[in-house]
Amino acid sequence: MFILGFRIGEDNQVKIILFSEISLDGKLTVGNCSSKELLESMSEKEIELIQQHRNKYDAILVGSETIKIDNPNLTCRLEHGVSPIRVILSSGLNFSFNENVFIDENRTVLVTSSNDEEKLKKITELNKEVLLVSATDLKDMRKIVCLLEDKLGIKSLIVEGGGSTNWSFAKYNLFDEIHLLQFPVLVGGKNTTSLVDGEGFQKIDLCVNYQFMKVEQYGTNLYLTFTKK
Numbered sequence: 001m002f003i004l005g006f007r008i009g010e011d012n013q014v015k016i017i018l019f020s021e022i023s024l025d026g027k028l029t030v031g032n033c034s035s036k037e038l039l040e041s042m043s044e045k046e047i048e049l050i051q052q053h054r055n056k057y058d059a060i061l062v063g064s065e066t067i068k069i070d071n072p073n074l075t076c077r078l079e080h081g082v083s084p085i086r087v088i089l090s091s092g093l094n095f096s097f098n099e100n101v102f103i104d105e106n107r108t109v110l111v112t113s114s115n116d117e118e119k120l121k122k123i124t125e126l127n128k129e130v131l132l133v134s135a136t137d138l139k140d141m142r143k144i145v146c147l148l149e150d151k152l153g154i155k156s157l158i159v160e161g162g163g164s165t166n167w168s169f170a171k172y173n174l175f176d177e178i179h180l181l182q183f184p185v186l187v188g189g190k191n192t193t194s195l196v197d198g199e200g201f202q203k204i205d206l207c208v209n210y211q212f213m214k215v216e217q218y219g220t221n222l223y224l225t226f227t228k229k
């Protein structure tokens, strides 16, 4: 189906996984800062697991806050590995443009509703790409996924948060699989970013159900995978 020039999601052929590193209580960070402190306990094996996933998927998607706060590379650093296309959601494009995703050679695509000429020109000068959508469409991940498939040929996507971005996919039941590296630490804090934030479901029968697939132990941490029911 096409709405306003977009197909609307149910028929997308894109495999979408959520991949996150979380605390026991499902927090993505310690306090409202970068996730780096939480990730410090990761072993080489876990870092390699993340890299192997990035090598397998066509694209990796995050929200603008993750770019501003964590300044990640979102690349695959395995020898002979292929980095996924980096897709970033941002309505305002309020970046410094010194973030890693703007300055290395790898492909970055901004999905935005901004018509700020200066910022759009800056992105083009940095050899990065823009997919311009309406403000309404930017909120509908069913449409954005179809757009990524149609315009960029993306058939598989890793969503790596943060909590607002993860909710935008969860609310339309778009995750085929959920992959979690869970660290045995309680973080707490009602304002600390969680795996899925946003407005949340208000009724149990609206909640998305997943089926447990497997658990692996990496030192003191667990690697849990779930699939859509």
Ligand SMILES: NC(=O)c1ccc[n+]([C@@H]2O[C@H](COP(=O)([O-])OP(=O)(O)OC[C@H]3O[C@@H](n4cnc5c(N)ncnc54)[C@H](OP(=O)(O)O)[C@@H]3O)[C@@H](O)[C@H]2O)c1
Pocket: 019, 020, 021, 022, 027, 028, 029, 032, 033, 034, 035, 036, 038, 062, 063, 064, 065, 066, 067, 069, 070, 089, 090, 091, 092, 093, 094, 138, 139, 140, 141, 160, 161, 162, 163, 164, 165, 166, 168, 193, 197
């Ligand atoms: N532990 C982990 O695995 C992990 C992974 C990733 C991030 N994190 C942490 O998560 C935190 C950031 O999470 P967050 O929830 O605040 O932000 P986020 O999801 O990274 O980014 C949200 C921002 O993206 C933009 N956006 C545009 N369209 C959107 C849409 N449809 N849905 C959602 N966002 C959209 C909005 O900003 P504008 O439109 O104004 O640009 C929005 O404020 C950071 O502290 C980071 O360290 C942890």
